[in-house]
Every structure is written in C-alpha cells, then in structure tokens.
C-alpha cells in the first residue's frame with residue numbers, strides 16, 4: 001500500500017478554501033488546516049464587542065469549517081511578522097489598504113514552512129483564477145507560488161486544470177482529472193459544489209477576509225499613520241480601530257467614543273493605557289484619548305463626550321477625566337452642538 | 348498526569364485559542380489544562396478547537412465575567 005500523502009490547507013473560513021480541502025479529502029489525502037491570525041481578521045474579537053452582534057452565533061469560521069470537514073486546524077499568530085506586509089507591501093495595496101498579493105505570498109510561505117516542519121507533502125489553497133482583482137489573477141498565480149518559495153508544492157484544486165501540473169499531480173498523489181478548472185467571479189459552481197457536499201450552511205464573511213478591505217477601516221488606519229508621521233502600529237491600535245466612533249478634532253489627538261454598552265465595556269480594558277472620559281451626571285459613553293491632549297483639548301473632548309451622552313440637550317454635563325494611573329477629576333461642560341462638530345473631525 | 352493553568356484573560360478570540368493550542372503542544376496525554384478567559388467567544392471556540400484535535404473539554408464554568416475551561420489533553424498529542 002502506498003503511503004497516505006499529507007496536505008496542509010489554508011483555511012480562511014470562507015467557502016472556496018473549504019471546498020479545496022474537501023476535494024483533497026475526496027482523493028484520500030490526509031488534510032490538516034492552517035489559519036493565520038493577523039490582527040485584522042474580521043472574526044473573533046468582533047463577536048465579543050458589539051451588543052447587536054451578541055446574538056449571532058459566536059464561532060470562529062475557520063474552526064467551524066474544520067469541524068465540518070473533520071480535519072484538524074492550526075491557528076497561527078502572525079501579528080508581528082504581518083506588520084511588514086501591511087506597512088511595506090512590495091506589490092502595493094488594493095482598493096483600500098489591503099496588500100492582498102503580498103499577503104497571499106506571506107501566508108503560503110508560512111504554510112510552506114509549516115509543511116516542512118511537520119513532514120507534510122504539499123499545500124492547498126482555495127484560489128480561483130479571476131476571483132479577486134488583485135491577488136487571484138492568472139498572472140499572479142505564479143507570483144504567489146514563486147515568492148512564497150512553495151513553487152510546485154502549491155496546488156489550487158479549484159482551478160488546477162487551468163494551470164500547469166504541480167508536483168502532487170505529477171507524482172500521481174492527486175488525480176488532475178478530478179480537480180477543477182474554475183475561473184471568474186461567478187460563484188455558482190462553488191455554491192453547487194457546496195450543496196452537493198452538504199456544506200451549504202457555510203460561513204461567508206462579506207467583503208474579503210479582513211478589515212483591510214474595508215474603506216472606513218482603512219481610512220482610520222491611514223489617519224493613524226499620518227498623525228504619527230510614520231507607518232507603524234501595535235495590536236492595540238488596530239484593535240481599537242474596529243471599535244467606537246473616532247474623531248480627530250486636532251492633528252495631535254484623537255478621541256474614541258464607545259457607541260454602545262458592548263463597546264464601552266471593551267474600551268474599559270484600555271483605561272490603564274489612555275486618558276479616559278466618562279459622563280457622571282448622565283449615562284453616557286466611555287471615551288479614550290489617543291495622543292497628547294492639553295487642558296484646552298481635554299475641555300473640547302469633554303464637550304464631545306457630553307454630546308454623545310444622555311445629557312446632550314442639557315446646559316451642563318459632568319464628566320470624569322481619568323489618567324492612566326487612575327487619578328481623576330471632574331469637569332462641568334456644555335455639550336457641543338452638532339453644528340459645532342465639523343464633518344472632517346470624523347475619521 | 349499534571350494540572351496546569353493558562354491565563355488568557357483580556358485576550359480576544361482567536362488569541363485564547365492560539366494560546367491554548369500552543370500550550371497543549373508541550374503537554375502530555377492525560378494532563379489537565381485549565382484556561383481562564385474573558386472573551387465569551389472563547390467558550391465556543393476553545394471547545395471547537397478541542398473537538399477537532401481530540402482533546403476532551405471536561406467543564407466550562409462561568410463566574411464573575413470569567414470563563415474557566417477545563418481540558419483533558421487527548422492522545423496521541425501530535426501537532
């Protein structure tokens with residue numbers, strides 16, 4: 001009996017990578033999934049934050065896919081290494097700050113390293129030619145294979161018939177005839193396949209796999225870099241960009257105001273790192289100050305916070321301002337009127 | 348058969364899962380790991396991760412905003 005070959009499959013939690021892994025299982029390949037956590041991923045944290053999302057099923061899509069397929073899933077923390085991809089993408093950005101082509105190359109490279117360390121034979125992705133404008137074009141397929149160092153150990157089962165045969169095919173581990181030749185943005189073939197496999201209850205995060213494809217999110221990240229005068233971030237920064245209303249009344253500071261209870265609770269966790277404001281005379285949000293704010297700035301920030309509290313129509317609202325070390329004082333302010341909040345302040 | 352604890356408080360998913368996974372890698376079959384976390388998502392994700400890797404979730408208990416997940420490491424504990 002020949003040895004069972006092993007493939008490591010990039011599992012994003014979306015349909016395509018799920019089907020790609022499924023096709024390999026069909027061919028008797030031992031498959032284990034790998035999923036990378038960059039800090040920008042759409043899931044996870046987001047469930048825990050907003051109250052309106054609390055009723056949604058709290059599950060990690062990649063794990064759910066793995067369970068559905070009956071394969072193991074390894075989730076890898078790439079937060080630090082990924083910074084260089086976002087900050088200096090060799091192939092540039094897509095429509096927003098999404099460095100998709102570099103990102104793909106990076107993930108396949110990490111999967112290739114994992115493959116070698118764990119004695120696996122090849123890598124599988126759910127890529128489809130022409131599916132994504134930036135990273136999944138016919139011309140980018142060899143770029144990813146080459147730059148990742150995976151070369152012909154990288155198999156894309158969903159479009160393999162349109163590409164040159166890879167090592168697993170040439171070795172006869174995988175039957176090329178039973179791979180697919182999908183291309184283009186039409187999702188119908190994938191849907192049909194999902195139904196056929198009984199996998200139609202699949203998770204499909206809208207708009208790509210991460211926040212970097214989101215226009216508003218990218219605007220906030222750009223603003224962060226501009227205000228710092230350099231492209232740099234920490235995990236806390238990019239997590240906070242997903243939460244609250246962000247206003248930048250002055251170039252040197254930004255205020256992050258919780259929009260509801262869940263976000264306020266989340267922001268609570270940062271009170272030891274940032275100057276924070278909350279209303280005491282009325283119920284209202286918790287807000288964090290990012291940047292160096294002087295007394296006048298804090299006055300302004302307090303008036304903004306008052307605007308978003310239940311006391312917005314009152315003449316006076318009492319705000320507590322606390323330093324990261326816990327020292328606090330109160331300030332009575334008049335809530336800012338909407339007409340006094342220029343649109344440009346909203347990041 | 349030893350008992351270990353992992354502090355994953357304040358970490359948001361999937362970090363508690365990642366920490367659990369990395370910790371279990373160094374444990375032996377039969378060992379017990381108690382993960383303490385605060386992200387409610389972890390009470391779904393850690394058990395799901397355990398199911399796909401063949402580890403047993405003995406208990407999930409919530410108390411004062413903290414979730415304690417007790418895991419018995421399964422074997423063979425390969426990567």
Ligand code: SF4
Nearest residue numbers: 099100103208209210
């Ligand atoms: S959408 Fe995000 S995670 Fe997906 S390939 Fe592009 S940059 Fe990478």
